[in-house]
Amino acid sequence: MKKTLYTLLILFCTQQVWAQDIDKIITKDYVDRLIKTLSSDDMQGRGTFTPGIDKAASLIESEFKKIGLEPLDGEKTYRQTFFKDSTDKRPLFNVAGMIRGKSKAAEIVVFSGHYDHLGIIKGNDTDSIANGADDDASGTTAMIALAKYYKKLNNNERTLIFVAFTAEEIGGFGAKYFSKKLNPDDVVAMFNIEMIGKESKFGKNAAFITGYDKSDFGKILQKNLAGSPFTFHPDPYPRQNLFYRSDNATLAALGVPAHTISTDQIDKDELYHTVKDEYETLDTDNILSTIKSIAKSAITIVKGTDTPTRIPRLIE
Template identity: 60%
Template sequence: MKKIFFLALAGLASLQLNAQNIDKIITREYTDHLIKTLSSDEMQGRKTFTPGIDKAATFIESEFKKIGLQPLTGEKNFRQTFYKYQVANVSKTIKIDGKEIAPENLMVTGITTESVTLDKSNTTIVKLDPEKPFVAQFRAMLNTNKNQIVLIDSKFADLFNRYRDHFSKPTTVDEKDIKATTSVVQVFVLGKDAATDFSATFKSKVTQMPLFNVAGVIPGKSKAKELVVFSGHYDHLGVLKTVDGDSIANGADDDASGTTAMIALAKYYKTQKNNERTLIFVAFTAEEIGGFGARYFSEKLNPDDVVAMFNIEMIGKDSKFGKNTAFITGYDKSDFGKILQKNLAGTEFTFHPDPYTEQNLFYRSDNATLAALGVPAHTISTDQIDVDKFYHTVKDEYSTLDVENILSTIKAIAKSATSIVNGIDTPTRIPKLK
């Protein structure tokens, strides 16, 4: 009994000492340096597959090196590189009843091979009902596992054009999709009421594209096999339509703020030298285009070894609960949040359950893959997503941020995570998704 009492006292003393040190380590000057660099125009919006994201990765690597992190086991450096394939349409021709369809009236989905030819032997013709809602019918067509020519009434022109703009972009797929022996193609044609005869030919270019998470490690001591992950995604949207002379979506809040927090936490815990569990700090790529970085990272771990995941996303402004607050997605799915709040006893900061459950944020960020595998993996955020007018726009810049809010949130995470990092507390597991 005495041993337990003295261990508790030691843990309390450690928490108090950490609180004294934190202000000297996580400073306004340091966080400004990180977030201003990541959200600068030089990074060109950090879009996946662009030079800008490579620059951002190089910067994060340099910060990890300064801190003194180690690469992930099996990696030679801080980049965890993997590959996807981009399929871009280079030409498409479709004739209906002897007349070629104008490109602006065509939308093609599902091409994953370099050349596809459609005719009556392998394709059917269907027509959307102009008296029924477009979106539900459109989604049903996408889920049909056969080649189709889909005729769309001109009354749906606005919706058609919106979806066409989306599907005209290159598609990102896995190698298994490229090697598939068959490919289902959907061809949507605007302004045609009927078709007796048709022919269609499509050609695409397939390019292997590298992606890279940036990850570093602080090895643990007595519980080194148990892992605690701190993360944020460092990709964003790149260059968008020009607004008031600006076309770069800098992504200062989304998610340079979370990536800044992750790096600052790495610096803090490295100086403490008291983590019993192994700590992994990772900047995920490709969150904005499907969460590919987090998926790959999760595949390389045994989820049973991961004790907790602190995914940090958009902490650049006050939450709806006011100053010195943040919310945790999936709060009710484990006791992760209760542990964090317990460690903040006596401070001004409070964590709250996610107030935007209808938006399903728990499964919309990089925590989702590990959470689905049973890990207490949660996202910490302060964003008022329902009223945030800068989200996914060129106005998401450093000047719109409350840096004091970022500082207070980072320090709160650092303090609240201490008992998990030091091996004292273990959050309950999340039920695995079937």
């Protein structure tokens, strides 16, 4: 009895320390400021090839620098510059940084969100900027906050790559280029975060994972949240083909357990791809709890004690 009480006390204390740390590192102010800035009118909807997306890239670079990420191997800066095809002369750029793994550096875990959006579109009388606050300033913010958290935690045995993809909305070009720059066999998991700005179909403290049954990624995440009120669910919109509609699809086709985490009620989200996807419509407490839950749920994959099963390869 005494021993049990003592064990419980230790467990309680370690959980308290854990909770305290994450609350200090991923704060509401931090998350709020990033989403607000990325979705501000100043960034003009972050359209690919526009000055607005350049501003967004600069912001992400400055955050990566403050956090202390390294550029990827073989790169001098965080910008991974490329072209859409051989005839297009306009540069595109992902923004990517990493925290090298301690004992399993060759094994990579990717955290991503796309930072491009639709730019200026046909709106209404007063607005034509597609701010993309939910899509995907929310996911980009989550990716940055996770980088900040794991850098402070400093216990990743695997190498963690954090990447803001460009040109998702015009065909996933950023993710395609990124996947060619590494060996997909080295990537043990990908957490792509897309639209976590509003309450999910399952209520608060819940998100869904696309392609849930294609690997045991979701089960691992859920196991790590035991005792927490947050739950991950299989994608409730299978007809929408969301697994193949975001940046996880490229690496998933190459066999990587690459999944997208989202809370969007896509079947009735009237703000989706309109000028009304603005900061004011977001539930920032829900975003904060989702980010923290991703941080906790990924921990055994980050530390190298859990490895999700591979997804059957579609492309050789």
